[in-house]
Amino acid sequence: MSGLLDSVNQRTQLVGQNRLELLTFRLNRRQRYGINVFKVKEVLQCPKLTAMPNLHPFVKGVAYIRGQTISVIDISLAIGGRPVEDISKCFIIISEFNRSVQGFLVSAVERIVNINWEAILPPPQGAGRSNYLTAVTEIDNELVEILDVEKILDQISPADTRLSTELLDEINLITPAVKTVLIADDSMVARKQVQRAIESIGCDCICAKDGKEALHTLQAMAAKGCIYQQLALVISDIEMPEMDGYTLTAAIRGDQALKDLHIILHTSLSGVFNQAMIERVGANAFIPKFNPDELGQAVKNAMIPIIDTPA
Incomplete structure (x- = not known):
């Protein structure tokens, strides 16, 4: 995993070309998911997690990584799937969204794929309003779902939209x-x-x-x-x-x-x-x-x- 993101800082040339790079991963199920590499800080084997009182049910625990306390979110559970049982075989994707750093617990991390935004399509109309998708694409003849992470984070810690x-x-x-x-x-x-x-x-x-x-x-x-x-x-x-x-x-x-x-x-x-x-x-x-x-x-x-x- 250490070499997977080694060249992330060299990827800024994609910005403005209507292209992005997706880091693909899987949860408990066979379904494949993707996250923009620009939002990923690090990928590592899931460390020991510390349970704390009053954590949101979607938060599996807290990890201490490089001097920083990071909440680790069970993405599978957050989108309505089965909770992760054995974290020893899992990875966490440490990412930065909306000025906060958090870890996403996943069962497998695969590879980085360069893709055009035109190939990233809105969710199917039949997906309904309760789905957790912002987009879908196809990689290697397989559907890849891009999750609405902002929706998941808003469920855990709702944003205050009030102006002063x-x-x-x-x-x-x-x-x-x-x-x-x-x-x-x-x-x-x-x-x-x-x-x-x-x-x-x-x-x-x-x-x-x-x-x-x-x-x-x-x-x-x-x-x-x-x-x-x-x-x-x-x-x-x-x-x-x-x-x-x-x-x-x-x-x-x-x-x-x-x-x-x-x-x-x-x-x-x-x-x-x-x-x-x-x-x-x-x-x-x-x-x-x-x-x-x-x-x-x-x-x-x-x-x-x-x-x-x-x-």
Whole structure:
């Protein structure tokens, strides 16, 4: 396992090319899963876990790794499967999501696969609202499921979407002509978190489940009239099936009818992001998930210049 991620720091060239690398793994069942390598800090044989009082049922225990206390989550149990019985044969994937580090308990870790985001597809329509998927893909003629980790983490420790009273008072002093925001995110939980925060400051929201749907929505709006009279800004995740946030941003900047839209990239890639790429594709701001005041402040900054809407 030690050599599996040795070259992870060399993989930043994939960013902005609508590509990613998936680390594939398996749980108790034969089903294969994938996680973005950018979110993985380390993979190791599961160490001895310490039980602590009042842990969430999904948390198998706590591990002390390199001087850091890390909660280890039984992913199989979290998504409705059988709990892991024998951790001695398991691995943990240590990852960083939404400004926190946690370990995911898995039965087997396989390999890293380079893949195009266009080959990452939304979950099948029949999957239902209660599923734990953000996307699926096919590798070696086998279905690979990409889990909605944000949904799992929100079940364990729900995010607070309330803005501070001070920031709300500041935002209430702003009266922009346009108060509609487009939110693009493949995680239903993340979309709802952003939507609640944005609606609390008096804005309306249009939601898209990936970059491709967001771009089509924007183009349809622009076909009806000036986009700047309909939309204040775009808040987009970076990791999304079919079209990622970097590619969406570049497409917006390349469209004459959309090119001046204010774009905030809002992502769970809190530990790793490419500032040079953000500037190259032309995003206005980057915010790691999820801090409602930081998001609200970024929206406030976007609203101030559009008090006088472009003609």
